[in-house]
Amino acid sequence: MYRFHMKIYGCQMNVCDSDRVRTALGRRGWIEVPEDEADMVVFTGCSVRGRAEQKVWSELGRYAPLWKKNRRPYVALTGCIAQSLGDRAFTRYPWIRLLSGPRHIGLLPDGLERVMEDGRRVTLLDENPRDFYDLDEFSGVRDNKYRGYVTIAHGCDNFCTYCIVPHVRGRFLSRPPVDVLQEVRRLIESGAKEISLLGQNVNSYGNDFKNGYGFAQLLREVARTEGVERVRFVTSLPQDFTEEIVEVMVGEPTVCPSVNLPIQAGSDRILRLMNRKYTRAGYMEKVRMIRALLPEPGLTSDLIVGFPGETEEDFEESMSALTEARFDLVHTAAYSERAGTPAATMPGALPREVRMDRLARVNRLQDEITLSINRALVGRRFRVLAEGPAPKGDGLLQGRTPSDKVVVLPGDEGLSGSFVTVEITEAESWCLRGKIVD
Ligand code: SF4
Numbered sequence: 001m002y003r004f005h006m007k008i009y010g011c012q013m014n015v016c017d018s019d020r021v022r023t024a025l026g027r028r029g030w031i032e033v034p035e036d037e038a039d040m041v042v043f044t045g046c047s048v049r050g051r052a053e054q055k056v057w058s059e060l061g062r063y064a065p066l067w068k069k070n071r072r073p074y075v076a077l078t079g080c081i082a083q084s085l086g087d088r089a090f091t092r093y094p095w096i097r098l099l100s101g102p103r104h105i106g107l108l109p110d111g112l113e114r115v116m117e118d119g120r121r122v123t124l125l126d127e128n129p130r131d132f133y134d135l136d137e138f139s140g141v142r143d144n145k146y147r148g149y150v151t152i153a154h155g156c157d158n159f160c161t162y163c164i165v166p167h168v169r170g171r172f173l174s175r176p177p178v179d180v181l182q183e184v185r186r187l188i189e190s191g192a193k194e195i196s197l198l199g200q201n202v203n204s205y206g207n208d209f210k211n212g213y214g215f216a217q218l219l220r221e222v223a224r225t226e227g228v229e230r231v232r233f234v235t236s237l238p239q240d241f242t243e244e245i246v247e248v249m250v251g252e253p254t255v256c257p258s259v260n261l262p263i264q265a266g267s268d269r270i271l272r273l274m275n276r277k278y279t280r281a282g283y284m285e286k287v288r289m290i291r292a293l294l295p296e297p298g299l300t301s302d303l304i305v306g307f308p309g310e311t312e313e314d315f316e317e318s319m320s321a322l323t324e325a326r327f328d329l330v331h332t333a334a335y336s337e338r339a340g341t342p343a344a345t346m347p348g349a350l351p352r353e354v355r356m357d358r359l360a361r362v363n364r365l366q367d368e369i370t371l372s373i374n375r376a377l378v379g380r381r382f383r384v385l386a387e388g389p390a391p392k393g394d395g396l397l398q399g400r401t402p403s404d405k406v407v408v409l410p411g412d413e414g415l416s417g418s419f420v421t422v423e424i425t426e427a428e429s430w431c432l433r434g435k436i437v438d
Contacts, residue, residue, distance in 0.1 A: 002030045002116050005038035005073075010046025011057055012234070013198050014079050015100045016149040017105055018044045019385045021078075024109045026141060040074045040112060045081030047164055050336040056081055067095040074115055075098065078108065080168035084124055088269040092122060101126030103154065103170050104134035110291055129155070129170035134179075144387055148192030150183045150348045151175070152218065153199035158237070160264075161275045161306065161342040162335065165200055174205050181225060186383050188227035193417065194385055195228055201237040203245055216244040222251035229419070230385060232404065234260045235302075239278050241286050257294050258404035261286065262302035266321030267314035270307050273346065278322060287325050298403025304401030305362050306355030307334040309348030315358050322366055328373055328405065330366045336361040367429045374405070374427035380422050381437065382407070390415045406431040 004025060008018045015239035021042065022032060023389050035041060041063075045056040062073060076098035077089055090096055096114040100108050104124035110120040132154060139149060153168040156163075184195055197219070199205065206214035223231050238261055249255045261283075265271050268279050290297055301319060323332065334355035337344045384399035390408045391398070397411040399422070408431055409422055421438035 003033045003038050004030050004040045004112075005035045006042045006044070007035075007059065008044045009081075010044070010048065010052055010079065012046045012196070013151055013347075014046060015143075016139055016151055016198060017102065018042070018080070019142045019149075020288070021105065021108055023140040024135060024137040025112070027137075027315075028109060028113070028178070032141075034209075035283055038073050038404060040076060040116060042076045042078060042112070043296040045077065046291035046337070047080065047081040047084040047168055049333065050338070054072075054082075055149040059277040060096070061341065063093070063095045064255050070381065071119075074098075074119065074205060075116070076108075078102075078105075080164070083168040084164065085127060087123060094358060096228050098124070101123040101170075103129075103132045106135040107260055108135070111155070126144045126170055129166075130173070132170070132173055138183045138190075140186070140190050145386055146385060147196065148184070148187030148190075148194070149196045149198055149394060150180055150187065151198045152180050153205050156200040158201065158277070158358075159275060161273065161346070162307065162338065164341055166353060168297040168342055169200070169347050172201070172204065174208050177221065181221060181239040182220060184222055184228065185300075188225065191417070193228075193419075194230035194232065194369070195222060197231070197233040197312050199233075200235065201240065202233045203236040203242075204240045206283045207240070210394060211378040213269060215240075216242065216248045220248045223254045225249070228254055230402075231255045232258060235260050238262070238283050239331045240275075240289050243289060243293065246290055249294055250322060254406070256298075256404065257296060258298035258300070258402070259290055259294075260300045261290075263321060263325070264302060265310075265314070267310075267368060270310055270314050270318075272345070273309060274304075274307060280317070284324060287290065290399075298328045298401070298405060300331070300404070301325065302331045302333075303362065304333050304335050305358040306350045308343055308350065310335075310350060310358075319362060319365055322362070322369060326369055326373065327410060328395070328403065329370055330362075332359060334365065370425070371427065371429040374429065374432055377405075377424045377432060378427055379424065381421055383419055384409075384422045384434075386415045386418050386420055389413055401421065401432070407434050408432070409434045409436060411436055 046052040074097040078100040082099045103126040153174045157172045203215045275347045382401040386397045390396035420436045422434040423437045424434045426433040
């Protein structure tokens with residue numbers, strides 16, 4: 001019986017993949033233990049931003065003294081970070097015994113057992129960006145019993161010039177609908193009430209089928225699956241966000257009215273340099289379409305500041321885009337260079353101080369917008385799924401409104417997993433506070 005520990009960094013897709021692997025290992029008799037008792041530590045790491053990558057490198061470095069003394073624990077490095085570093089990782093950190101790219105997840109449990117049997121190194125890197133070895137498993141073991149995540153598509157073909165994803169996660173590949181629906185049913189049987197569909201471009205789902213079946217059809221089928229009480233999805237590609245998808249959102253009561261639509265920049269010149277394939281006007285057209293058809297949508301976005309060559313005028317256009325769109329929340333980031341991407345060698349790289357100054361300014365503006373939107377919700381009532389204890393504060397529960405706003409409320413832990421009607425009593429920029437009225 002092998003003892004393992006998992007360390008997960010990065011996006012929700014990494015969390016979902018890791019939960020599937022830990023469920024598969026549990027079925028094989030492996031036992032999940034605290035890190036200092038583990039024979040094998042499985043890292044799933046992210047290479048999308050420099051800071052996330054640095055964090056994993058420094059964590060991996062901590063094993064040096066233990067390895068010198070005991071030749072344990074073995075370490076497996078998985079996910080896009082493994083693909084990005086390749087087998088140089090073996091020489092840099094000799095305690096790494098297994099390397100697996102994200103498209104080899106299905107071979108991971110066998111690979112881990114091979115390492116445990118004789119300590120020999122196993123390499124499962126993604127050599128062909130179109131091959132995929134899937135794992136026939138769902139996230140039966142997960143942090144929150146009531147929320148279930150399902151990856152519906154892998155990889156990306158868009159090649160935005162700043163982004164490492166197509167280089168480390170391979171070409172776009174939609175999972176067969178029958179597999180997605182089976183995974184949804186397994187999650188529901190194991191207690192999930194809310195299903196989140198995941199993908200780098202979730203709404204491009206089916207573009208590779210060429211039989212007319214696409215994201216709108218899948219969303220409808222998931223929404224109608226018996227036992228599903230709520231459905232969400234992230235992340236959407238603006239140019240593939242169609243009226244048909246919004247019509248399904250409007251027509252299916254279980255689909256939450258929340259959309260994450262990354263804008264990335266407000267200047268057409270920068271959007272072109274980023275290879276984003278839409279203009280600001282085209283993007284705003286999508287926002288107007290969503291707002292016109294979908295009552296009270298929660299609209300969030302992603303924005304990068306300090307892209308190479310971004311002038312003060314370009315940056316001001318990003319600021320004005322935030323004012324125009326009035327997003328509920330924006331995930332902002334200062335541009336971070338990723339080796340191997342076209343943007344890394346573009347002229348006009350900006351000094352760190354400029355990028356950080358723009359990040360602070362954009363965050364200040366968005367905080368004001370978010371706060372004013374949230375304040376307007378005080379006194380309103382929403383149906384909230386109480387997910388469990390709030391991370392901070394005794395006797396407090398945390399949940400989300402249908403539009404995906406975090407709500408913190410006094411309540412007994414026993415209410416976790418229940419839908420409650422909550423009246424909003426206070427608003428902050430990062431969350432709402434409320435009380436249960438039903
Ligand atoms: S759409 Fe662009 S930013 Fe998103 S994963 Fe693909 S390449 Fe990266």
